[in-house]
Amino acid sequence: MGPGGGGGRAHRGVDPDRGLDLRLLRRLTGYLRPHWKGALVALVMILGAAGLETAVPLVTRHAIDVNVAGRDLDGLLRSLMLFLGLSTGAFLLRCGQQVLTGWIGQSIVLELRGRVFERVLRLHVGWFDRHPVGQVMSRVTNDVESLNELFTGGLILIFQDILLLGAISGVLLWMDWRLALVLFAVVPLIFLATFQFKRLTRAAFRRVRALVGELTGFLQETITGMQVVQLFRREAATRQRFARMNDELMRENVRTIFYFAVFFPLMELLGSVATAAILWAAAGRLLDHTLSFGALVAFLAYADRFFRPIRDLAEKYNILQSAMAASERVFELLDEQPALPSGPVGAQGGMEAPPRRGEVEFENVSFAYEGESWVLQDLSFHLKAGQSNALVGWTGAGKSSVAALLLRQYEFQRGRILVDGVDIRQWDVQALRSRMAIVLQDVFLFSGSMAQNIHLGRSLPEGAVEAAAQRTGLDRLARQREGGLDEAVGERGQLLSGGQRQLVSFSRALAGDPALLILDEATSSVDSLSEELIQQAIEELMRGRSSLVIAHRLSTIRKADQILVLHQGRLVESGRHEELLVKRGVYHRLWQLEQPVGGGRLGH
Amino acid sequence: MKQLHEILRLMGRYRSRMLSGAFFVLVTNSILIFGPRILGQAIDDLRDGDGLVRHPLGWYLGWLLAISVGQGLARFAMRRILIGASRRVERDLRASYLERLLELPRSFFAGRYTGDIMSRATQDIENVRMAAGPALMYSLDTLLLSGYALTMMLWIHPALTAIVLGLLPLISGLVWWLSHHIHLATMDAQRCFGRVSTFVQEALSGMRVVQAYVREEEQAHRFRGHLAEYRSLQMRLVALQSAFRPLLGLLFALGQGLVLWQGGRLIVEGRLSLGDYVAFSTYLTLLSWPMVATGWSLSLLQRGSAGMRRLNEILLAASDLTWGPERAGSHPRLVVEKLGFTYADADAPALQDISFTVEPGQALGIVGPTGCGKSTLLRLLSRQSDALEGRVLLDGKDLRQLEADALRGVMSLAPQEAFLFSATLAENVRYGRPDAPDADLERAAEDSRLAQDLPQLPQGWETVVGERGVTLSGGQKQRATIARALVPEAPILLLDDALSAIDTRTEEALIQRLRQVMGRRSVLISSHRLSVMREVDWIIVLDQGRLVEQGTHAQLVKQGGLYAELWRRQELRSSLEEAF
Structure with missing residues (x-):
């Protein structure tokens, strides 16, 4: 369709002008179903309002043709009262209907957003490796938001416009079918102009949006890197580059003004053409008195109303299209399969779980993230209840994968894992995870207080948070702060030091009294002054439960009941620290490598 | 309103552009205002005799179309020139904003969030632009159009005009009040949406913790709490917006009704021709736009001056670093x-x-x-x-x-x-x-x-x-x-x-x-x-x-x-x- 094709260049791949996908539309309207009563009421209100609004010019006609012409002032007053009554009724119906549709739309969006979020919560870790946070964010926020527009501004109001168009057409035909046909002749022109306008502006807006994105991105980066800009005297170059983008954006913006500047006067012109054509056609009939003045005035009033829904329909078609694209992305997310199939052991109404011992057995486990590139091969070991265990090895030896398998974040291909004597595949995932606690390398804290971060909204016994904080030594640090454990930690815990954050995460693990504790490189980022504190906390954490410490500092590993040495996904050695050193194998080499770099030279 | 003065000063660079834009506003309205008059005359002419006595029908229709075309062209020029100027003001403002940022010392940035500096560059500059462009254009447009329309209406019938004059400030005030509150409600809803986004962001970043500690349900529950808050804020906005258009419609209907009543009486008493009545009520329809635009423009100007104030916090921020004229050697001590x-x-x-x-x-x-x-x-x-x-x-x-x-x-x-x-x-x-x-x-x-x-x-x-x-x-x-x-x-x-x-x-x-x-x-x-x-x-x-x-x-x-x-x-x- 002519010049509108320009839009394709800006956004390759996605065709913005594709038709409506009925399957998607049906699924979307499915969300309306729980609200069908409200939607029905809204529809009735729309019908009522449209009916009243359509009747108003008829009253005007009556007032002029009958009351004024008949010099009936009482009748005029009655007509007037009717006129005001109808207007007020239409006003009330319209307000009510919009609030009602607003509520329905908002409720659907709430439901949709809630479901998307719940679905995301149950996706497995691997999925998040492939989907950056920003992308998921934009689905939960922006995409669902554009569906909001569909439900509040679109779907229900489309009915209204269609009904209005129908009603007005009917009245026009009834009043004077010949004049009506004259008016209808202009309609295709209006349709054409409106859709062409929408196409052009959509493409233009897309270009503007892209430029705005580029410009704000540049500005943001300049602000973040201002120190560098200034230190390297790049102010002038930065200014020039910004000026180029700024100018281009300005020009593109001015271009969009053009479309608007053409469109609105054009619509008015078309309206005038219609009026002129009606007058032309009406003139003769007025003279031979087959048409009354009142009828003409009313007819012109209807003609004016006739154009509005046409313009609105074009608007809504747009909303519908962008909602289609958004809903496709949202549904794609909703259709993602949740993590791994959950077994019956420990599930609500499932099989009873064995007592908590914290015993783990790996039997010939092999695992690859993809295809045949094995991360773990034929791995077998036994973590006895109450024992402390360490897992060491080079980067890429597969240490963290062991933890991931234990937490049921990934499915493994061969072998068997038993937790407290039950095959891990038979476990209900949530029940399984409740037996364990993992402390990760980069501590993640939610904004909130320290206490909230330890508690995490779990059903813990009274005083568990305080007890945990006391045992890890966090409470001593917290007491130095005004609010104690209730002190806010800031976004991502940035108000706390690295050591404090680590202690919070230890307390978090401890508060749930897990049967098995997993420390995944948990102390690599702690400042030296709190090192001692952390060390004590770790010993406290491990007391009286099974633990698996991954690539930990040597002092902890030394005391472990069992050290497992992984090399390229295989278990190559195991035993206690002293035994392994004597073997002079992989562990001994690792140990040597951990000695300070250039240590020999320090002796002088 | 010191800030509005500031905005006008920014536009000073485009004075000749603004003046020619204003000229086209004048032209637009001067042409526009004759439409209803012609229509009224045509109707009276048709009604008076058994044919068109004064002019042939084509004469009337020709004028109607000519007015429409002339008015459209002038409006086209007006929009292009005035809104175009505001886009230029926006560009200048953005450029000087960056310029200023580049000159400010490190200490300035230390105490501020990037998001805040950014939102000034995006939101506040946009608000100033809306004040400099659309708000100013529509203010001018409104002033002229209502001046013209009221003159014509006064000319047709002073007493009927009095009714309209009574309604005018009521409607403008209402629009101003509503747009102001819609703006406030929008800001509230946006802030809440910000909290919703932050929550999702945090949950996604901390997903490993959430899952490892089996916190999925609790997270979902809290999320729904945020969503419910967002919905209630949105509903406040919806309620205000729902009232906006229908309420205006009702007030116009009230005006039309009063004019119909009084006009009808006057026609019955033979003191007003039907053509004049039609012309008068068409002028009334014309006035409906200025009534809305006044309130809307006021609200835009208000936002613009608030935006300007926030921008000035940065544009007028003093740099405590000054530089001298000296140079240093190539191997300095x-x-x-x-x-x-x-x-x-x-x-x-x-x-x-x-x-x-x-x-x-x-x-x-x-x-x-x-x-x-x-x-x-x-x-x-x-x-x-x-x-x-x-x-x-x-x-x-x-x-x-x-x-x-x-x-x-x-x-x-x-x-x-x-x-x-x-x-x-x-x-x-x-x-x-x-x-x-x-x-x-x-x-x-x-x-x-x-x-x-x-x-x-x-x-x-x-x-x-x-x-x-x-x-x-x-x-x-x-x-x-x-x-x-x-x-x-x-x-x-x-x-x-x-x-x-x-x-x-x-x-x-x-x-x-x-x-x-x-x-x-x-x-x-x-x-x-x-x-x-x-x-x-x-x-x-x-x-x-x-x-x-x-x-x-x-x-x-x-x-x-x-x-x-x-x-x-x-x-x-x-x-x-x-x-x-």
Whole structure:
């Protein structure tokens, strides 16, 4: 369709002008179903309002043709009262209907957003490796938001416009079918102009949006890197580059003004053409008195109303299209399969779980993230209840994968894992995870207080948070702060030091009294002054439960009941620290490598 | 409304454009206003006789169309010129905003969120533009159109006009009130939406914790709480918006009704012709737009002036750094005399009474526990802030007397935070000297050990890095920033803890290379990691902002003070650290 094709260049791949996908539309309207009563009421209100609004010019006609012409002032007053009554009724119906549709739309969006979020919560870790946070964010926020527009501004109001168009057409035909046909002749022109306008502006807006994105991105980066800009005297170059983008954006913006500047006067012109054509056609009939003045005035009033829904329909078609694209992305997310199939052991109404011992057995486990590139091969070991265990090895030896398998974040291909004597595949995932606690390398804290971060909204016994904080030594640090454990930690815990954050995460693990504790490189980022504190906390954490410490500092590993040495996904050695050193194998080499770099030279 | 004056001043540059725009507003309305009159006459003419007595029908219709075309053309010009001018004002404003930011010192940015500075650049500038463009245009348009329409109406019938005049302020006031509250409600809803987004963002970032601790249901529950709050705020907005149009419709209907009633009486009494009545009610319809536009424009102007006020907080912010006219030599001697500095929000000084000298070609190490003032010292030396006490001399000239370009040409800093722009690696490393030949680039890469990373990057030097590019490791980023600092070949090189993320083996090699660099220029290195300190000529040790020890590595270790303690800790740490 002519010049509108320009839009394709800006956004390759996605065709913005594709038709409506009925399957998607049906699924979307499915969300309306729980609200069908409200939607029905809204529809009735729309019908009522449209009916009243359509009747108003008829009253005007009556007032002029009958009351004024008949010099009936009482009748005029009655007509007037009717006129005001109808207007007020239409006003009330319209307000009510919009609030009602607003509520329905908002409720659907709430439901949709809630479901998307719940679905995301149950996706497995691997999925998040492939989907950056920003992308998921934009689905939960922006995409669902554009569906909001569909439900509040679109779907229900489309009915209204269609009904209005129908009603007005009917009245026009009834009043004077010949004049009506004259008016209808202009309609295709209006349709054409409106859709062409929408196409052009959509493409233009897309270009503007892209430029705005580029410009704000540049500005943001300049602000973040201002120190560098200034230190390297790049102010002038930065200014020039910004000026180029700024100018281009300005020009593109001015271009969009053009479309608007053409469109609105054009619509008015078309309206005038219609009026002129009606007058032309009406003139003769007025003279031979087959048409009354009142009828003409009313007819012109209807003609004016006739154009509005046409313009609105074009608007809504747009909303519908962008909602289609958004809903496709949202549904794609909703259709993602949740993590791994959950077994019956420990599930609500499932099989009873064995007592908590914290015993783990790996039997010939092999695992690859993809295809045949094995991360773990034929791995077998036994973590006895109450024992402390360490897992060491080079980067890429597969240490963290062991933890991931234990937490049921990934499915493994061969072998068997038993937790407290039950095959891990038979476990209900949530029940399984409740037996364990993992402390990760980069501590993640939610904004909130320290206490909230330890508690995490779990059903813990009274005083568990305080007890945990006391045992890890966090409470001593917290007491130095005004609010104690209730002190806010800031976004991502940035108000706390690295050591404090680590202690919070230890307390978090401890508060749930897990049967098995997993420390995944948990102390690599702690400042030296709190090192001692952390060390004590770790010993406290491990007391009286099974633990698996991954690539930990040597002092902890030394005391472990069992050290497992992984090399390229295989278990190559195991035993206690002293035994392994004597073997002079992989562990001994690792140990040597951990000695300070250039240590020999320090002796002088 | 001081800010509105300010906005008008910004538009001063486009005075002739604005005037021609205003002219077209005049033309538009002058043409427009005759439409209803012609229509009325046509109707009266049709009604009066048994045919068109005064003019043929074509005459009337021709005029109607001519008015429509003329009016459309003038309106087209008006929009293009006036809104176009506002887009230019927007561009100018944005440019001077960035200009100002570029001139502001580091201390200005320290206390502010990037998001806040950004929202001024986007939201507030847009608000000012809306005031400078649409609001001004519609104000003018409204003024003229209502003036014309009311004149015509007065001419047709003064008493009927009185009714309309009574309604006018009511409607404008209502529109103003509603748009103001809709704006407030929108802001509330947006803030809440911000909280919803933050919640999702946090949940996604902390997903491993959420899942490992089986917190899915609790998260979902809290999320629904946020969503319910968002819905109720949205509903407030919906309610206001729902009332807006229908309420206006009702008020217009009221006006039309009153005119119909009174007009009807007048026609019955023979004091008003039907044509005049039609013309009058068409003028009334014309007036409906100005009534809405007045309230709307007022609300836009209000927002615009609030935006201008927020922009001025930055546009008028004073930079406390001033530069002098002097230049420095190519191998300057750096003398620091009794330097002292206290941050605006701190009780204790960050630096106190610091004095030392760095001869050309010398290497100085700056050591001390976290928060001892190392970074502050380097910040003062590179003049990102000014010392409050004492002074820094380059070749005997106070830093404050030097030209900005001269100073920054003499010193080159690799900052603590390794920041790279979204550009190719080559562009980033060339940042301080865009015309540096490839040979210099390669040498900087060798010296900074960035060379070892190049084969791993998908497009080598041409790999796009930074926020919108390939993610580099902390060590890679630091090596790139060191290379960037090396390329300008400034006589003084400052490394502000720029080795922290580099692994020990690379560090060793890097230090070997830096030793060669040290011979060619003065180097000041601050570092947590002390291995590099064995290579420098002189070490100063800071503690709580004071210089507590100085000497060579061997001397300081022997001395058994703070440095010796830090060195012992360093050894302990590396013995505990992982091997890779």
